[in-house]
Amino acid sequence: MPELPEVETTRRGLAPHLEGRIVSDVVLRRPDLRWPIPPEIRALLPGQRIDSVRRRAKYLLLDTESGSALLHLGMSGSLRVLPADTPVEAHDHVDLNLADRGRSKGRVLRFNDPRRFGCLLWQPPGQVHELLRGLGPEPLSDAFDGDYLFARSRGRKAPVKTFLMDQGIVVGVGNIYAAEALFDAGISPLREAGKVSRERYGALAEAVKRILAYAIERGGTTLRDFISPDGVPGYFELELSAYGRGGQPCPRCGKPMKEGAIGQRTTVWCPRCQR
DNA sequence: CTGCTTCCCTGACGGC
DNA sequence: TGCCGTCAGGGAAGCA
Numbered sequence: 085m086p087e088l089p090e091v092e093t094t095r096r097g098l099a100p101h102l103e104g105r106i107v108s109d110v111v112l113r114r115p116d117l118r119w120p121i122p123p124e125i126r127a128l129l130p131g132q133r134i135d136s137v138r139r140r141a142k143y144l145l146l147d148t149e150s151g152s153a154l155l156h157l158g159m160s161g162s163l164r165v166l167p168a169d170t171p172v173e174a175h176d177h178v179d180l181n182l183a184d185r186g187r188s189k190g191r192v193l194r195f196n197d198p199r200r201f202g203c204l205l206w207q208p209p210g211q212v213h214e215l216l217r218g219l220g221p222e223p224l225s226d227a228f229d230g231d232y233l234f235a236r237s238r239g240r241k242a243p244v245k246t247f248l249m250d251q252g253i254v255v256g257v258g259n260i261y262a263a264e265a266l267f268d269a270g271i272s273p274l275r276e277a278g279k280v281s282r283e284r285y286g287a288l289a290e291a292v293k294r295i296l297a298y299a300i301e302r303g304g305t306t307l308r309d310f311i312s313p314d315g316v317p318g319y320f321e322l323e324l325s326a327y328g329r330g331g332q333p334c335p336r337c338g339k340p341m342k343e344g345a346i347g348q349r350t351t352v353w354c355p356r357c358q359r
Numbered sequence: 360c361t362g363c364t365t366c367c368c369t370g371a372c373g374g375c
Numbered sequence: 376t377g378c379c380g381t382c383a384g385g386g387a388a389g390c391a
Binding site for chain 2 (some may be wrong): 116118158175197198199201238239241246347348
């Protein structure tokens with residue numbers, strides 16, 4: 085379940101292997117992932133040079149002159165650069181074969197996604213894909229801060245955790261990091277978004293930035309399904325204070341952490357430290 | 360517009 | 376050991 089840090093780690097891992105390389109061939113073993121894979125992927129991508137590998141929210145974009153391949157890893161997706169003769173395994177849905185270049189011969193960018201919540205779509209040059217419209221700011225950008233959260237939250241009755249996970253408010257804060265940031269900022273995930281003060285939103289924005297930046301620095305969280313782009317399993321254990329610790333003692337006060345569902349998502353918080 | 364629910368999919372895990 | 380039910384989770388879509 086890649087969250088933003090895992091996607092950014094993937095981007096950084098892939099970029100040196102992909103940028104400047106020509107896509108020689110596209111192999112689709114399924115016609116669809118979450119959505120049908122559009123015909124442009126087969127029709128326009130072969131022969132194109134990948135100019136840059138970008139990230140927007142949890143989407144990756146492979147930019148070429150004829151357009152951009154838009155990838156989302158969903159819950160269980162991974163991208164790896166492998167020798168072209170690597171045997172295909174279960175759930176290897178898409179290959180982008182890369183043309184030889186110097187000593188770097190016969191490689192393939194392989195997209196594996198057991199649960200198929202991911203997608204591979206196409207964005208024409210100069211356009212912004214429908215899915216990327218209406219997204220909130222990047223959490224690590226200057227546009228995202230406490231004042232911004234405060235302004236956007238006025239009148240919102242939804243729990244602050246739901247608000248924080250709304251991609252139209254800020255992108256890339258999934259269930260794990262939302263729980264961690266709220267713990268860090270001492271805010272109850274149940275609190276009405278519109279009733280959190282400006283000052284506390286300042287603390288929350290800082291917590292989000294700190295936690296995401298740290299996770300990126302560490303190469304993404306542990307995440308069961310995450311595999312780093314060079315094929316090494318990315319099992320970094322990030323010390324999580326809240327997520328997955330229901331019933332266990334609060335790392336700050338020792339009182340048992342509470343666990344419950346907020347908006348159909350499991351949440352853990354400390355009833356004493358988070359108000 | 361906000362907010363709530365449902366659904367997609369498969370592997371992991373617990374219970375019998 | 377094997378079968379089966381349940382859960383997880385990003386986020387779009389549909390509905391109130």
